[in-house]
Amino acid sequence: MHKIIVLDRDGVINEDSDAFIKSAEEWIPVEGSMEAIRALKQAGWTVAIATNQSGIKRGYYDRATLSSMHQKMNDLLEDCKPDWISYSPYLSGDNSPSRKPQTGMMQAIEKALNVDLKGAPFVGDTLADIQAARSMSMQPYLVRSGKGERTLATQDPMLQGVEVFDNLQALVEYLLAHGA
């Protein structure tokens, strides 16, 4: 199986905020997330990111600012950068097929990287992430970081069977230890 993983961004890679992450200055890695992505890349994994960024349509920040956040991340990751970043600038009311829980971003990742995401891990902190993963027949994982604890507290049936890890680093250690 080709080793590819899709990561949600806010709450998984970087700390999240109910006030949105509106600048590179506000973009702060979750503890261990840079090391986790580095470990995946050094183990030969393809790493893609699928992130809802409704803050753009809300006017909180623009695409150039979003790019500066990703430049900050890439500068930290050096030669272990993600292979693809897909974002959706829309609001839930826009009914865009690109916005999670819809699967447009994952389909874009499949096309861009010429991969099949079926069975691949998807790491998120919200129900929208879990639902998007299931719609793509991916293997969903929930992290407690970001909105993960809030998501767990919903006890939504969608969470049944979803493995939970404290953060991305703990999950990646598990995946790499189990030869995933």
Ligand SMILES: O=P(O)(O)OC[C@@H](O)[C@H]1O[C@@H](OP(=O)(O)O)[C@@H](O)[C@@H](O)[C@@H]1O
């Ligand atoms: O977790 P990812 O997909 O990487 O990004 C989530 C962010 O775009 C923002 O998504 C918003 O949800 P709404 O877009 O307002 O539903 C809120 O949850 C914010 O707190 C959060 O920062």
